Amino acid sequence: MIDLQGVSKSYRLGEVALPVLKDISLHIGAGEFVAIMGPSGSGKSTLLNIIGCLDTIDEGSYTLGGVAIEAASEDELAAIRNQRLGFVFQSFNLIPRINALRNVELPMIYSRVAPAERLRRAHAALQNVGLEDRAAHSPAKLSGGQQQRVAIARALITGPDIIIADEPTGSLDSASGHDIMRLFSHLHRQGKTVVMVTHEDEISAYAQRAIRLRDGLMEKDERR
Ligand SMILES: Nc1ncnc2c1ncn2[C@@H]1O[C@H](COP(=O)(O)OP(=O)(O)O)[C@@H](O)[C@H]1O
Numbered sequence: 001m002i003d004l005q006g007v008s009k010s011y012r013l014g015e016v017a018l019p020v021l022k023d024i025s026l027h028i029g030a031g032e033f034v035a036i037m038g039p040s041g042s043g044k045s046t047l048l049n050i051i052g053c054l055d056t057i058d059e060g061s062y063t064l065g066g067v068a069i070e071a072a073s074e075d076e077l078a079a080i081r082n083q084r085l086g087f088v089f090q091s092f093n094l095i096p097r098i099n100a101l102r103n104v105e106l107p108m109i110y111s112r113v114a115p116a117e118r119l120r121r122a123h124a125a126l127q128n129v130g131l132e133d134r135a136a137h138s139p140a141k142l143s144g145g146q147q148q149r150v151a152i153a154r155a156l157i158t159g160p161d162i163i164i165a166d167e168p169t170g171s172l173d174s175a176s177g178h179d180i181m182r183l184f185s186h187l188h189r190q191g192k193t194v195v196m197v198t199h200e201d202e203i204s205a206y207a208q209r210a211i212r213l214r215d216g217l218m219e220k221d222e223r224r
């Protein structure tokens with residue numbers, strides 16, 4: 001489903017090209033739970049952003065669900081991001097002034113979903129992450145782990161089949177981190193494809209497959 005062939009990527013710093021990903025070939029099938037690992041600066045976020053259609057490649061090819069991403073128009077890319085991909089970040093990125101329910105509802109505001117249906121879906125999404133009883137709380141009234149749950153409910157509200165998560169436990173204490181990983185495992189069992197960046201071994205242990213980057217090269221690809 002996710003297919004990278006000979007993908008390279010550099011960032012340009014003035015005259016100098018800084019290679020960040022070097023000749024990455026990678027296939028991720030539907031329903032896999034994959035951890036991308038490696039030291040800081042090894043290219044994990046860049047690779048994840050490419051997989052999430054948030055960044056472009058310089059060389060090679062990337063196809064997602066049969067669509068050649070380099071050749072896709074902005075509209076096609078926007079449709080893929082909105083319909084197939086759900087994004088979760090280290091820093092939750094919730095809107096502070098609106099409650100948990102409204103945060104979850106947000107991605108539907110600009111769609112044609114009727115208000116009553118939006119509310120119903122937002123409640124169901126909060127229930128799926130175990131936070132139905134916190135619907136009226138503002139983000140500041142929630143713990144870090146609860147805020148990340150709200151962010152995950154928001155990512156799921158449009159019904160994506162692929163979850164893209166960059167260090168989703170990076171801002172959490174260990175207990176909340178494991179809590180979030182149990183939720184990811186639950187989503188994986190529901191059939192979601194999960195691609196997650198982490199540099200923590202005990203977090204990556206929840207995944208069925210670990211890909212290790214070093215200096216932009218794929219050093220290891222382990223299934224377990
Ligand atoms: N927008 C950018 N412009 C220039 N260099 C960047 C940019 N984004 C990332 N880099 C560089 O690319 C390398 C890999 O970054 P990144 O993918 O964020 O690594 P990781 O997530 O593994 O820490 C780092 O050296 C980083 O400084």
Ligand SMILES: [Mg+2]
Nearest residue numbers: 044045046197
């Ligand atoms: Mg990173």
